[in-house]
Every structure is written in structure tokens, then in C-alpha cells.
Amino acid sequence: MGTETQSSSPRRRGRRPAGEDTKRALLDAARRGFAELGYDGATVRGIAADAGVDPAMVNHWFGGKEGLFTASIEIPVDPKQLVETLLSGPTEQLAERMVRTFLQVWDGTGGGAFVTLVRSASSNDNAAKMLREFISTMVFGPIARRLGVDRPEFRAALCGTQIAGIGLVRYVIKLEPFASADHDTVVAAVAPNLQRYLTGDLGTT
């Protein structure tokens, strides 16, 4: 070992983490598995088998099934932790926490990650299904159900319209003065609307 070791292929600069291929194979298999079977239907064992790796690698690389799911849709949050964080605090400020957290998470990626997410969902049915699963099964659905409000699924979807719309206008369309508005300005404008979707009167039809 040492400087005298030379291979016929050029040496990579810097270190490459071990197991990148395993990780990538798991992510690819996860996208197929979750899209086909849904979050609840897909199993760690099945995804690992499809990827041709040991199921223990899922814990090793992603901390479990949920981490694998979120990594495979490239949403940079842990949904379970997110739900707990959002629900801790007064319910009447829940919407405010949601808007602020959304902006912190996605502004933190420079917005580009949200554009990627939207492009995937609008180009690929599987990606759209996974995003649907994320919203309904993992974040807004659980929140609405924990609030004990009427029509929780409809409220979860309404929250989805407002939150996804913020991302679309801020990161994809980049419409000013909204795209570069500071977080307090966005929260003051949007949170009361989102709060109505969570706990308010949705009207009758």
C-alpha cells in the first residue's frame, strides 16, 4: 500500500464513501417498490432483495424503512420527527410552524431540490404516487387526524394545495416579490389561510 500503487484507471481525487453502489441500488429498488406497493405494502426485505443486498443495509444507510422512503423521494426531512415537531406547541399556531418549517427546509436546499421534486412528480407516475403517499400517509394526514377535526383527509389535501403552491411559486416559477420575501412576511400572509384549512370552517356545499 502506498504511493507506488498505481492502477490502470485514473485515480479519483478525494475519498469516495464505501457502499455508494449499495445505497444507489437500494434507492432505485425503493422507488420501484414504494411506487408499486405503497408505503405500507412495500417491505424492507422485498426492497433489499430487489436491490440484491442484505436487508441490514437499509438500517445501516437509511436508519430504517421511513428513512429509505424519504431519501428515495429526495425530501430532506424525517416525516415522523416533522409531525412531532409540528404538533408540539399551541394548535392555533400550527399553521405558522408548518409554513416556517417548509421555508426553512426548502430554502435550505436553495430551492433546487423542490424543483427536482416537482419535475419528478409531473414526469413520472411513480414519483407522483410517492409524493401523494408522503402528503397523505406521512405528514398532513397524521396531523389532521391527530387534531380530531372533521374531514381530516380533505383538510390534509387542502393543506397540500397551499404548501405545494408556496413551493411552486417560490422555487419553480420564482415570482417576485414572493420568491425572495423573508419568512416572517410569508408566514404573516399565508399562515392564517393554512390554519383555516386545519381547524376552520370549510363551508358547506
Added chain:
Amino acid sequence: MGTETQSSSPRRRGRRPAGEDTKRALLDAARRGFAELGYDGATVRGIAADAGVDPAMVNHWFGGKEGLFTASIEIPVDPKQLVETLLSGPTEQLAERMVRTFLQVWDGTGGGAFVTLVRSASSNDNAAKMLREFISTMVFGPIARRLGVDRPEFRAALCGTQIAGIGLVRYVIKLEPFASADHDTVVAAVAPNLQRYLTGDLGTT
């Protein structure tokens, strides 16, 4: 002429409108021109020259510059007419008219046209710019300014978040029970929020 006429290539069924090539060349040139110079900066003459056709063809095929713009972003409405329709009627029901019209227009395309629009905007900077232009210069901007409210550009963008979010959840993510909710149900839930963006108190920061 007649049944005895046979060509070496198979005959197309039905009639093909004359000038399809001209139309396509104009649409391609329009996408380039509007993206590069904006709606106000691009000219019919310049776009026609880029397409290598007579400027009169723009009127012939698209009824003018505005029709060419909307055809080139594949939004199935005439923005000027849309603004007039929306603004005719009581201001306190403006949001209701906006939501209802949005649903009629895009449900009318089966939703697929909205998915295409989102895919373009998230894949291509020029398409994103054109959508931005459509929202700010042609629809929500003019409406907000005509209302004489404070912060018209910010309100226009907020309306954009809610309206685009409806489309994203209904047509792209297809999240139930929102995706197949009838128009009255969506209007009852969403219009009060949109109305606040148009004429309500947006909070201070």
C-alpha cells in the same frame, strides 16, 4: 382526382389543416422570443422573422400577440378575456369566480394539460419564465391592480400559490378526496382563503 389516385405513402385519414408547419414554426419561435425578451419585449415582427414566415400569419393563426403567447405556453384561455370575465361581478365573489373558472378550464382538459405545464416549468427555465409572465403580467397582476388594493404584486403571487397549488394536488399528485371533489366543494373550501389574498389583511411583519 378521386379513388384512382394512389400515392406511394399511406394516405392520412381525415383532413390535415393547411399551414401546420407555419403554425409550429411560429410557436417554437414564440417560446424562444417570449422567454428571452419577456412578453412586452418580444415583437410579432421579430418572432415571425425568427420563424421565417410573414407576420400576418400571427394574426391569421393566433389572432395576435396575446393569442400566440398563450398558445405557446399551452394555457387554454385568453388572458384578457379571462381578466374581464373575472372582474365582472361583485368583488367579494371574485375569488369564487377564480376558483370555479380554474377548475372548469383545467378539468376540461382532463387535467393532463396542467401536468404538461408543470413539467415544462420545472424542466425548462424559459417555460418557468413564461408562466411567471402569465401570472404576473397577464392575469393576477392586472386583477390585483384593478382592485386598487395595497401590495398588488405580493397579492398576485399569493393568489398564484393557492391556484397553482390546487392544480398540483388535483391534477399532478391526484390526492383524494380533493382530486375528484366537485367544484362546489372546492369553491366553498378554497374561495374564502383566496379572497383574503385578494382583498384581506395580509398581516404585518
